Amino acid sequence: MQIETIEAKFRNGVHSYSFSPNGLELNVGEYVIVDTEKGHDLVRVTSSVKRLEPNELVEPLKNVLRKATEEDRQMAEENYKKAEGLLSEVKALVRKEKLDMKVISVECNYNYSRLTVNFTAENRVDFRELVKKLVEKYKVRIELRQIGPRDATRLLGGLGVCGKECCCRQGFGINDHVSIKMAKNQNLSLNPNNISGLCGKLLCCLAYENPYYEEVLKVMPKVNSIIMTPEGEGKVMYNDLLKKTVSVKFSNENESEIKEFGLEELKIRDKTK
Numbered sequence: 001m002q003i004e005t006i007e008a009k010f011r012n013g014v015h016s017y018s019f020s021p022n023g024l025e026l027n028v029g030e031y032v033i034v035d036t037e038k039g040h041d042l043v044r045v046t047s048s049v050k051r052l053e054p055n056e057l058v059e060p061l062k063n064v065l066r067k068a069t070e071e072d073r074q075m076a077e078e079n080y081k082k083a084e085g086l087l088s089e090v091k092a093l094v095r096k097e098k099l100d101m102k103v104i105s106v107e108c109n110y111n112y113s114r115l116t117v118n119f120t121a122e123n124r125v126d127f128r129e130l131v132k133k134l135v136e137k138y139k140v141r142i143e144l145r146q147i148g149p150r151d152a153t154r155l156l157g158g159l160g161v162c163g164k165e166c167c168c169r170q171g172f173g174i175n176d177h178v179s180i181k182m183a184k185n186q187n188l189s190l191n192p193n194n195i196s197g198l199c200g201k202l203l204c205c206l207a208y209e210n211p212y213y214e215e216v217l218k219v220m221p222k223v224n225s226i227i228m229t230p231e232g233e234g235k236v237m238y239n240d241l242l243k244k245t246v247s248v249k250f251s252n253e254n255e256s257e258i259k260e261f262g263l264e265e266l267k268i269r270d271k272t273k
Helices: 070-084 087-097 128-138 149-156 180-185 204-217
Strands: 003-010 017-020 031-036 039-045 050-052 062-067 102-108 114-120 141-146 225-229 232-240 245-251 256-262 267-272
Touching (some): 031 070, 070 102, 087 102, 087 128, 102 149, 114 128, 128 141, 180 204, 225 245, 232 256
Antiparallel strands (some): 003 017, 003 039, 031 039, 031 062, 225 232, 225 267, 245 256
């Protein structure tokens, strides 16, 4: 028996999560109140109803409880701003406790029954006393969540070296495995300053663009291989993977020259020097 699901995003979320529509007729873009492991929260519907086999579910479904009212949304926005305004206070308390951690943001659920403090740290931090003092100060449930450099950058935002908003802020790269091999595939300099993002990790866009380069590399000749061109046999010196052109070196007794050819003009041979 298939199970009905919808997908929805939390505030500041980049990924959608599955919920049971619970018999409600829901449209993409609507806001609903859902049940979660940490209490009730407000989410935005991002997909129409889907029907999945039970074995396709990653984890047990939580229910959509009801459609959100305008009052719910207004209350949520007020609470979000209230939580964000606590950032400087929480940072001051962390400094007072002399904890080796950097507070990135303070968030809450829609009805302000839970505060989440996102932080980064090089090592494990014993924040039990901090939690007690935060609970005593704000009278709500407190969760401290240690996040990595990529998630910290996603929350803070910023512009990448390309001049556009960071990929992670737009929902790309968060769950992608990024490797140095991807930079090599794209003929990029392996200087860390050139292939690292604001987070100090490898650029997310390396993974985003890598499938194209992997496909092109399958049809491009290897550097130093010998290929047949319209002007005779030559040696591959460089591949332009975006233009799909090949720079070929021709040599004779007196001189050598390099010419560029489109991939379709070449006959690739299994021969190297």
